[in-house]
Amino acid sequence: MSEAVVTDTGGVIPAGTEGVVADFSADKQTYQMPWGKAMMWFFLLSDTFIFGVFLTSYMSVRMSARDAWPVPSEVFALSFGGEPIPLILIAIMTFILISSSGTMAMAVNMGYRGERVKAYWLMMATAAFGLMFVSMQAFEWTKLIVEEGVRLWSNPMGASQFGSTFFMITGFHGLHVSIGVIYLVVIARRVKSGFYERTRGNYEMVEIVGLYWHFVDLVWVFIFAFFYLW
Amino acid sequence: MAHEVDQQHPLSIYFWIWGLLFVLSFFSYMVDYMNFQGGLRWALILLFMFLKAGFIVGIFMHMAWERLAMKLTILLPPFALLVFVLLMFYESDYVFLTRITFFGEGAPSMMHH
Numbered sequence: 001m002s003e004a005v006v007t008d009t010g011g012v013i014p015a016g017t018e019g020v021v022a023d024f025s026a027d028k029q030t031y032q033m034p035w036g037k038a039m040m041w042f043f044l045l046s047d048t049f050i051f052g053v054f055l056t057s058y059m060s061v062r063m064s065a066r067d068a069w070p071v072p073s074e075v076f077a078l079s080f081g082g083e084p085i086p087l088i089l090i091a092i093m094t095f096i097l098i099s100s101s102g103t104m105a106m107a108v109n110m111g112y113r114g115e116r117v118k119a120y121w122l123m124m125a126t127a128a129f130g131l132m133f134v135s136m137q138a139f140e141w142t143k144l145i146v147e148e149g150v151r152l153w154s155n156p157m158g159a160s161q162f163g164s165t166f167f168m169i170t171g172f173h174g175l176h177v178s179i180g181v182i183y184l185v186v187i188a189r190r191v192k193s194g195f196y197e198r199t200r201g202n203y204e205m206v207e208i209v210g211l212y213w214h215f216v217d218l219v220w221v222f223i224f225a226f227f228y229l230w
Numbered sequence: 231m232a233h234e235v236d237q238q239h240p241l242s243i244y245f246w247i248w249g250l251l252f253v254l255s256f257f258s259y260m261v262d263y264m265n266f267q268g269g270l271r272w273a274l275i276l277l278f279m280f281l282k283a284g285f286i287v288g289i290f291m292h293m294a295w296e297r298l299a300m301k302l303t304i305l306l307p308p309f310a311l312l313v314f315v316l317l318m319f320y321e322s323d324y325v326f327l328t329r330i331t332f333f334g335e336g337a338p339s340m341m342h343h
Binding site: 005015016017019020023024030031032033038041044045048049052053056057059060061063064065066073086087091094095098101102104105106108109112113207210211214215217218221222224225228229230 | 237238244247252259286290297298300311321330333335
């Protein structure tokens, strides 16, 4: 969907496949974006490999386990007085994270429009959703450890490898969410104070923190599918 | 420096994708709630997963509007993981069979860890 780009010296870089060759070989910077954004993308690519390797190791461990793997649908069921509802807490956490992605996308859009107060509040809303997510995860961990006796090396429900993979994968994701909340609050306060207007004249930073936040949501999509639903 | 690609889009597209992500998440939750099993379960889980991932990367992260050079740089390398997954698939199958051979089947609760 990108179009041809005209450089300052008047050269035209075409779109499409031809553009790829030109982008990599022409006497100019390769990617048509601020370096901070490109670097965030490269960081996220490296993070993709970290989570990819985590999920792959989870697959190997689960496939090679001799004992039956605990059924996530039952392990993560929650009862509100009546019959336990399967995976309900995880479903709520998923909806919270998607909501936060929505507010983040709005914040980026408001940033580009230069509406810094709106961008600030939308980013703070995103951070609040993130905080809710982490709190619910803390509740889930506590329930598993204290009430159900799940440990890194054993658990009463089945294959002993369940605990180590669960705590490692969701823990690493939760760490990403927590860092994201701090990151969001730091950038949001600078947006509100007009810091970026004075120093850069644009709100590209909102898009960069947005990339990180959407990535956290993206990873959760895969964890939800492979760990909780599979 | 060349002009950068503008990432300002109408708000409506975000609302649409937001709603769509909610619907897709609801569907994937329903896969578990309705207790689908076997091939259908896995197919549906993967379908909803890839659709959600596609909308997040494409629209929310604006990848759909980036230049092809950027798309290729970011989206191609993760496919290398598939090779690793394939290797580990056969490896863990082998480990599983070895365990069955040496430790026998079943009696999970009798095992000492």
